[in-house]
Each structure stands twice: as structure tokens, then as C-alpha cells.
Amino acid sequence: MAGKGRRAKEIGADGGDDSAFLAAYDPRDFPAIAVTVDIVALTLRGGALHVLLVERGGRPYRGAWALPGGFVRAGQESLDAAAARELAEETGLDAAHLERVHLEQLGSYGEPARDPRMPVVTVAYLAFAPDLPEARGGGDATAAAWIPVSRLALAAHQDGRTDRTPPGGSAAGDRDRTAGISGEPDAARPRPSEQGPGHGTDGGDSVPRTPDDAAPGPDAPAPLPLAFDHARIVADGLDRARAKIEYTPLATAFLGEEFTIAELRGVYESVWGSPLHAGNFHRKVLSAPGFVEPTGATAARGGARGGPRARLYRAGDAALLHPALLCPDRDGS
Amino acid sequence: MAGKGRRAKEIGADGGDDSAFLAAYDPRDFPAIAVTVDIVALTLRGGALHVLLVERGGRPYRGAWALPGGFVRAGQESLDAAAARELAEETGLDAAHLERVHLEQLGSYGEPARDPRMPVVTVAYLAFAPDLPEARGGGDATAAAWIPVSRLALAAHQDGRTDRTPPGGSAAGDRDRTAGISGEPDAARPRPSEQGPGHGTDGGDSVPRTPDDAAPGPDAPAPLPLAFDHARIVADGLDRARAKIEYTPLATAFLGEEFTIAELRGVYESVWGSPLHAGNFHRKVLSAPGFVEPTGATAARGGARGGPRARLYRAGDAALLHPALLCPDRDGS
DNA sequence: CCAATAGTGTCTATAAGACAGTATTGT
DNA sequence: ACAATACTGTCTTATAGACACTATTGG
Numbered sequence: 001m002a003g004k005g006r007r008a009k010e011i012g013a014d015g016g017d018d019s020a021f022l023a024a025y026d027p028r029d030f031p032a033i034a035v036t037v038d039i040v041a042l043t044l045r046g047g048a049l050h051v052l053l054v055e056r057g058g059r060p061y062r063g064a065w066a067l068p069g070g071f072v073r074a075g076q077e078s079l080d081a082a083a084a085r086e087l088a089e090e091t092g093l094d095a096a097h098l099e100r101v102h103l104e105q106l107g108s109y110g111e112p113a114r115d116p117r118m119p120v121v122t123v124a125y126l127a128f129a130p131d132l133p134e135a136r137g138g139g140d141a142t143a144a145a146w147i148p149v150s151r152l153a154l155a156a157h158q159d160g161r162t163d164r165t166p167p168g169g170s171a172a173g174d175r176d177r178t179a180g181i182s183g184e185p186d187a188a189r190p191r192p193s194e195q196g197p198g199h200g201t202d203g204g205d206s207v208p209r210t211p212d213d214a215a216p217g218p219d220a221p222a223p224l225p226l227a228f229d230h231a232r233i234v235a236d237g238l239d240r241a242r243a244k245i246e247y248t249p250l251a252t253a254f255l256g257e258e259f260t261i262a263e264l265r266g267v268y269e270s271v272w273g274s275p276l277h278a279g280n281f282h283r284k285v286l287s288a289p290g291f292v293e294p295t296g297a298t299a300a301r302g303g304a305r306g307g308p309r310a311r312l313y314r315a316g317d318a319a320l321l322h323p324a325l326l327c328p329d330r331d332g333s
Numbered sequence: 334m335a336g337k338g339r340r341a342k343e344i345g346a347d348g349g350d351d352s353a354f355l356a357a358y359d360p361r362d363f364p365a366i367a368v369t370v371d372i373v374a375l376t377l378r379g380g381a382l383h384v385l386l387v388e389r390g391g392r393p394y395r396g397a398w399a400l401p402g403g404f405v406r407a408g409q410e411s412l413d414a415a416a417a418r419e420l421a422e423e424t425g426l427d428a429a430h431l432e433r434v435h436l437e438q439l440g441s442y443g444e445p446a447r448d449p450r451m452p453v454v455t456v457a458y459l460a461f462a463p464d465l466p467e468a469r470g471g472g473d474a475t476a477a478a479w480i481p482v483s484r485l486a487l488a489a490h491q492d493g494r495t496d497r498t499p500p501g502g503s504a505a506g507d508r509d510r511t512a513g514i515s516g517e518p519d520a521a522r523p524r525p526s527e528q529g530p531g532h533g534t535d536g537g538d539s540v541p542r543t544p545d546d547a548a549p550g551p552d553a554p555a556p557l558p559l560a561f562d563h564a565r566i567v568a569d570g571l572d573r574a575r576a577k578i579e580y581t582p583l584a585t586a587f588l589g590e591e592f593t594i595a596e597l598r599g600v601y602e603s604v605w606g607s608p609l610h611a612g613n614f615h616r617k618v619l620s621a622p623g624f625v626e627p628t629g630a631t632a633a634r635g636g637a638r639g640g641p642r643a644r645l646y647r648a649g650d651a652a653l654l655h656p657a658l659l660c661p662d663r664d665g666s
Numbered sequence: 667c668c669a670a671t672a673g674t675g676t677c678t679a680t681a682a683g684a685c686a687g688t689a690t691t692g693t
Numbered sequence: 694a695c696a697a698t699a700c701t702g703t704c705t706t707a708t709a710g711a712c713a714c715t716a717t718t719g720g
Contacts (some may be wrong), residue, residue, distance in 0.1 A: 033407045035443070035454050072443065074366045075452040078445035108441045108456045110368070110405065110412035119408040121368050121454070123441045197517030262699075280683060282700065287681085301692080307698025308690035323681065595672075613710060615673065620708090634719080641717035656708065664680025 033110075034120045037083040038069035039231065040106060040237030041091075041127040042271075043146060044254045045280045047271045049145035051234060052127075052135055053226075054090055057142040060116055061227035067234070068144065069122065083125040090144055092136025102128040102253040106237055126237045128253035153223035154235045179302065243272055247324045249291050252315040260299055260310035261285055264292070272327050285326055291316025355400065366443075367453045370416040371402035371563065372425075373439060373570030374460040374480060375604075377587045382603045383479035384567060385468055386559075387423055390475040393449055394560035401477065402455065416458040423477055424530075425469025435461040435586040435635070447562045459570045461586035486556035487568045550572055574604055580657045582624050585648040593632055593643035594618055597625070607658050615656055623651025 021216070041052035053065040068090035072082040080103070082135055088098055103125055110121040135144035226234065245251040251267040265281045292313035299310045374385035386398040401423035407417040413436070421431055436458055443454040468477035559567065578584040585592070585598040598614045618624055625646035632643045 019619055031367065031404050031407050033405060034364065035366040035368060071364050072366065074364050075445045079441060079454065082443075105440055107410060110415075110456070112408050112411060121412065121456070123403070123443070123454070260699090277683070277685095278698080279685085279700070279702095281701095284361040284682080298547060302690070303692080303698045305697050306690085306692040306695090308700080310699060328680085328683090331516070593672090610710070610712095611671080612673075612675095612712085616675095617709085619713080635717070636671045636719080638670050639717080639719040640667090642674080643672060661710090 012248055034068050034118060035072045035074075036120055036122045037072060037086055037089075037125060038067040038122045038233060039083055039087050039103075039125045039127055040067060040234055041087060041101075041129055042149075042237070042241055042254075042268055043129040043131055044267060045131055045146055045148075047266055047270055049238075051152070052091065053145060053147045053224075053258055055143040055145075056227055064227040065147065065224055066227035067124075067230045072123075074226075079123050080125075083123070087125075087127060090135070091132070092144075093132060097129075097132055100253070102250055106233070106240055109233060110230055111229065122233075124233045124237065126240055128241070128250055130256055131256055147224065149234070149238065151221065151224050152231065152234060153225050154231055154238075200220050224240045238271075242327065245271055245325070246327055247320060247321055249288075249315060249318055252292070258295055258297070258312045260312060260332060261292075262303070263308055264313075268325065268327075274328060276328075281325075284323070288318070288321045288323060288325070290316040291315050291321055340585035352641070356399070359559060365392050367448075367451060368405045368407075369402050369453055369455045370405055370412060370419055370458060371400040371455045372420050372423075372436075372458045372460055373400060373567055374434075374462055375482075375570070375574055375587075376462040376464055377600060377603055378464055378479055380599055380603060382482045382571075384482050384485070384570075385424065386478060386480045386557075388476040389560055397560040398480065398557055400457075400563045405456075412456050413458075416456070420458075420460060424465070425466070425477075426465060430462075430465055433463055435583055439566070439573055442562055442566060443488065446561065455566075457566045457570065459573055461574070461583055463587055463589055468586060482567070482571065484554065485564065485567060486558050487564050487571075509583075570640075571604075575660065578604055578658070579660055580654055581661055582648060582651055582654060585625070591628055591630070591645045591647055593645060594625075595636070595643055597646075601658065607661060609661075614658075617656070621651070621654045621656060623649040624654055625649050 036042070039052070043050050043052070044174055052068055054068050056062050056064050056066050066099075068086060070082075070086045070089070072079060077085065077135070083103060084098070087093075087101070088095075104127075106124040108117075108124040109187070110120060112119060114120065116121075132146075135146060164238060174323045225231070251264060251271070254267045254271075261282050264285060265276055265278065269276055293316045295312045295314055297312045299312060302309050354526070372385070376383050385401055387401050389395055389399050399418060403415075403419045403422070405412060410418065414564045416436055416438075417431070420426075420436070421428075421436070437460075439457040439459040441454060441456045443452075445452060447453065447455075460628050465479075468479060558564070578601060584597060584604070586602045587604075588596055594615050595611070597618060598609055598611065601614070602609055626649045628645045628647055632645060635642050
């Protein structure tokens with residue numbers, strides 16, 4: 001809470017007004033922790049989901065990939081503003097591009113040893129971006145790049161949280177079950193799908209993928225480890241993204257101003273990692289009021305290998321989808 | 334992110350190992366912010382939803398009600414652990430009672446001026462508790478008590494976010510709309526109910542209430558203002574709670590070990606603030622696998638004014654409900 | 667007895683999913 | 694020509710919600 005003041009200098013038992021009290025207040029009397037924001041920025045490139053990462057120039061984890069982010073300027077900016085600022089700084093994107101980015105808070109992470117240097121609490125943010133130009137890499141990062149999520153080493157996740165949900169008895173899976181105080185950093189996903197026994201880091205990523213989204217084959221480069229606890233943050237962000245596009249029209253945030261239903265379907269297939277029935281998807285999108293609205297125009301050309309020109313749509317004004325577009329196979333009904 | 338180290342003392346450009354680097358590291362070089370946890374603890378008492386509040390003993394907001402919480406012990410505990418510790422401390426509940434409490438992270442709040450004394454970032458937690466004994470009030474709070482949420486002044490809420498949410502001009506309501514960088518502290522509600530055109534604040538408090546849940550009538554005491562930004566945090570917590578019981582069996586966390594379907598229905602009616610059809614609710618609960626399982630026993634006596642003895646159930650092993658129990662009237666379908 | 671309640675059955679409207687079918691395009 | 698694609702229609706099944714109905718209890 002803001003202000004229990006357990007260790008504050010209480011001046012005068014009852015006398016004095018607040019201004020005098022505040023003037024005599026020494027913030028250093030409070031235990032302070034470094035607070036950062038980290039951004040899980042997602043985008044679609046070539047039909048595959050990518051996350052924005054920076055290569056660390058400093059210790060620890062020098063040379064490793066990490067989420068873009070940085071310190072919150074104490075007292076000068078809100079958490080939201082800090083996240084927006086860091087995203088802009090580290091990507092070098094201009095305001096015009098950032099305008100089209102959806103940014104929302106994901107959750108906070110504060111394990112005591114998550115940063116070997118000192119206690120650091122990070123407030124993670126999740127961003128949905130349309131296909132942006134190559135990132136620039138600012139700050140002290142040596143590089144910034146959009147990395148396919150399929151290349152990441154996302155411990156016990158790729159197949160775990162994505163499409164099954166045996167409520168068995170797993171590490172964090174059942175912590176919030178019936179009894180016991182339990183933490184759950186994300187808590188956002190409506191149908192998150194936890195999972196079975198704790199395979200610490202089983203290699204197999206069994207996420208079915210759309211053809212374009214090349215899963216890392218046997219010849220693929222080794223999965224990229226992430227610095228700090230960023231693998232978990234990315235995993236939580238992906239969970240949130242998968243859940244969020246079910247109930248909100250945010251999938252359109254991955255696309256340009258105008259798009260076809262097929263392109264929108266591509267977003268869902270990439271984020272969910274499973275192919276969707278084109279016909280049924282089409283009907284469902286159009287049946288959700290306010291999801292999309294026709295522009296009247298049609299695409300310049302048909303599909304890659306033929307077909308009629310698709311109608312173009314833009315994002316509607318709905319904030320929530322009703323009925324929702326439920327992800328198939330998230331839990332066996 | 335944890336560890337950009339922009340202002341860190343970089344010892345040696347490339348030489349040295351991490352341990353030497355860490356030894357020379359001075360955490361004070363980093364901008365530090367006070368980090369607290371605040372808990373929105375909800376319970377049901379007499380058919381009405383209550384939130385645990387403490388009366389502030391210190392400045393500012395002395396004498397006002399606030400959320401229980403306190404500083405995170407930097408480097409010694411995780412955020413989850415801090416929340417559990419503070420909840421125990423401030424309520425004086427023993428481990429046996431805390432065992433049955435569900436605790437999950439709600440979101441972080443870091444407006445620069447949210448605490449007049451200094452920059453404070455708070456990580457809010459949401460707790461679901463069965464009817465607990467009267468709170469004790471520890472720490473520097475002069476008192477702790479379970480307060481009916483209907484007595485709180487929850488800005489633009491009681492009628493705003495509960496069953497409608499004009500994205501119009503309200504504080505954070507439309508910030509996450511289609512374009513622009515935007516924050517959204519909660520982001521959890523699957524169907525939070527946004528909605529059409531921005532009717533700013535039409536008077537009608539359209540939340541239907543179950544008979545017991547006395548809405549503050551004309552003779553009711555004045556609504557309780559909360560310290561800091563705690564009104565918003567509570568509001569976000571209620572939103573989360575309303576959304577969460579749709580997709581998870583967490584409503585059982587408000588009840589004892591064994592309960593009847595009618596008692597479970599009471600939880601939903603109290604949290605959602607609208608009466609439910611008894612027959613349909615009954616069938617839906619039993620049709621969701623793993624939601625509840627029969628104990629074989631029956632209640633000691635029938636309803637308050639007659640009726641057969643109800644069967645008793647305990648919480649099942651499902652982590653998610655399928656099909657979900659959708660809240661009626663969240664958005665006009 | 668009477669009113670309230672627990673629990674079940676029935677009916678309708680809606681939605682999901684599987685599938686078929688038609689028209690339009692690129693190769 | 695052929696294959697792929699956009700889009701629409703149809704059928705089956707599952708679910709939500711409204712309502713009726715029976716049985717059982719407390720007052």
C-alpha cells in the first residue's frame with residue numbers, strides 16, 4: 001500500500017498539518033527497490049509471431065537476449081508512461097508508428113534473486129504492434145531485433161499452457177487451487193490452461209503451426225535463452241495474448257489500417273498456433289458486432305495462388321467481442 | 334527490465350568475471366522507489382461482499398480507510414510472499430485460516446503523485462477468503478474491519494464498470510481503445526463489459542442487488558472515501574473478481590469446505606450483484622466437470638423458510654470451468 | 667396448510683463446428 | 694484448365710435462458 005509509513009518519521013503525535021509533515025519527510029527512511037518496466041512487444045512478420053528483444057551490452061547476462069525496458073523515473077512518470085517511453089527509446093520508432101501500438105500492463109515480477117546485482121521489481125507490459133520496420137536498438141543495448149517466438153526457450157510452456165489444461169498438480173498450476181495462499185503473476189487469462197507435471201524444460205515444442213510459421217526443425221538453430229526471468233515473462237505475455245484476442249478485437253492491432261478477413265485469420269492462427277476453418281472464422285468475425293467494418297474496397301489482388309479479391313475491413317468500435325472467438329483445443333470439452 | 338544497468342558502474346570494459354563485477358556493484362547507483370503491496374481481500378458476510386480495510390494511524394490520510402499492505406522487504410521476499418505476510422500481519426489471522434485464502438496478483442499502480450510523500454509503486458493483490466473472524470488490525474493501523482463494498486465510494490463504478498463501461502471519457506476506460514499507447518492496469522476481465530457510446534454518468538445505478546446486499550439507500554451512511562488511489566484499486570479488484578468467477582471455480586474460495594449449490598449461487602449473486610435463476614444455475618454448475626463434487630451428505634436443515642435439505646458439495650479439481658458461467662447483462666447481446 | 671426451496675424436465679433461440687457449394691482469381 | 698481462394702448456405706450438436714413441475718421442508 002502507499003503509505004503505511006511504518007518507518008516514517010512521525011513528527012508530532014497529532015499536531016501539525018500535512019504540509020509540515022511532508023516537508024519533514026525523508027523518503028530515504030523507506031526501504032527502496034529499483035523498479036523497472038519490461039516490454040513484451042509482439043508483432044507478426046511473415047506469418048510468424050515475433051517478440052522484440054535486445055542484446056545486452058552490460059553485465060550480467062552480457063550478450064544474452066533480454067526484453068527491452070529500463071528504470072522508471074521515480075516521481076516523474078507513471079508506469080504506463082515509462083513503458084511507452086522505453087518502448088520508443090529501445091526501438092527507435094517514431095510517434096507515428098507508436099500510435100498504432102496497443103500497450104497494457106502484464107504483471108509484476110519481484111523474486112528476490114531475479115537480478116543478481118540487487119533487488120529489482122519489474123512491471124512487465126504487453127504490446128501488440130503491426131509489422132514495424134526493423135528495430136534500431138537504443139540505450140545500452142548493442143542490438144534490438146524481432147525474434148520469432150518459436151526460437152525462444154520458453155521453459156515448460158510451448159506445449160504446456162498453449163493448448164491443454166490438465167489441472168493435475170503442477171508447480172504453479174495448482175498453487176491457486178482450493179487451499180493455500182498462492183501467487184499467480186498473470187491471473188489475466190480467462191482460459192489460461194495450466195498444466196500437468198513439472199517438466200522443467202522439456203524440449204519438445206508441440207505447438208501446431210501454420211505452414212509459414214516455421215517451427216524450429218532438427219536443423220534449426222538452438223533455442224535462444226533469455227536473461228533474468230524474461231523467459232517466464234514472455235511466456236506469461238504469450239498466454240495473455242492468446243487469451244486476450246479471444247474476447248477483444250485486439251488481433252486487429254497486429255494488422256494495418258485495412259485488412260482482409262484472411263489476414264485477420266492469419267493473426268489468430270499465428271498467435272494460437274493452430275489452423276482455423278476459413279469459412280467458420282469468416283462467419284464468426286462478421287457476426288461479432290463492432291469487430292470489423294467494411295471499407296467498401298477490395299484487396300488489390302487475390303490470394304497468393306489465386307482466388308477472388310477479398311473485401312477490406314477496418315477495426316470496428318467494439319471493445320469486447322460478443323460472441324467471443326474461442327480458441328479451439330484449449331481445454332478438452 | 335531487470336538490469337539495463339544504464340547508471341551502473343561498469344568495471345572494466347570486457348575483462349573481469351561476473352562475481353568481481355557484482356562485488357563492485359553499488360545498488361545505490363540505481364534510482365530506487367519504495368515498493369509496497371496492497372491487498373484487496375474480499376469475503377462474504379451475511380450475503381454481502383465485504384472488503385478488508387484498515388484505518389490509517391499515520392499521515393497522510395490519517396483516519397481514512399485504506400487497503401491493508403506494507404513495504405516489500407527488499408531482497409528478502411518475493412512479491413507474493415510479501416502480500417501473504419502483510420495479509421497475515423494486518424488481519425491477525427492464523428495460518429489455518431490463511432490456508433484457505435486464494436491470493437493472486439492484481440496489478441501495479443505507480444502514478445507519480447499517488448503518495449504525496451514520495452514515489453511509491455504498489456503491487457496490488459486480490460484475495461478471496463471464506464467468512465473469516467473479525468479482523469484484528471496489526472501494524473500501524475488503528476483498526477481493521479471488513480467493510481461492505483456497497484459502502485465504499487468507488488468513483489464511476491457502482492454503475493460504471495459493473496454492468497456497463499462507457500469507453501467514453503472516463504479515466505482509464507477507453508485508453509486501451511484501438512489506437513495509441515495505452516495502459517490498462519487490469520486487463521484481466523474476459524468480458525468486462527465495455528460498451529457503446531459514452532454516456533458519461535447517467536444517474537441510474539442499474540446494479541440489481543440481491544435482497545441481503547443492502548445497497549446504500551437514502552438513509553444509508555455516507556459512502557466511505559478511501560486513501561490514496563485505493564478506490565481505483567478496489568474497483569479493479571472487483572472487476573477482476575467478477576470476471577474470474579466466470580471462468581474459474583474460485584467462487585468456492587468464498588465458502589467453507591462443504592457447501593450447497595444455493596450457497597454457491599449466493600456467492601455469484603453477491604459478486605455480480607444480480608439475482609440468478611436457481612434452476613438454471615443448478616444445472617450449469619453440475620454440468621461443468623470438476624467444478625464441484627458431491628460429498629454424499631445433505632445439509633442439516635432446509636432453506637431459511639422451508640424446503641428440502643440440499644445436497645452438500647466440495648470444490649472439485651478443475652482449474653477452469655467449461656462451459657463457463659457467464660455473467661448475465663455484462664454486455665447486451 | 668402454505669409458502670418457500672431443491673432439484674429436474676422441457677422448450678426455444680443462439681452459437682459452434684463440420685461440410686458442401688459457388689464464384690472468382692493467379693498460374 | 695486447374696487449383697487455390699473468398700464467401701455463403703446447411704446441418705448437427707451444445708448451450709443459455711425461460712418456464713413448468715415435483716418433492717420436501719419450516720412456520
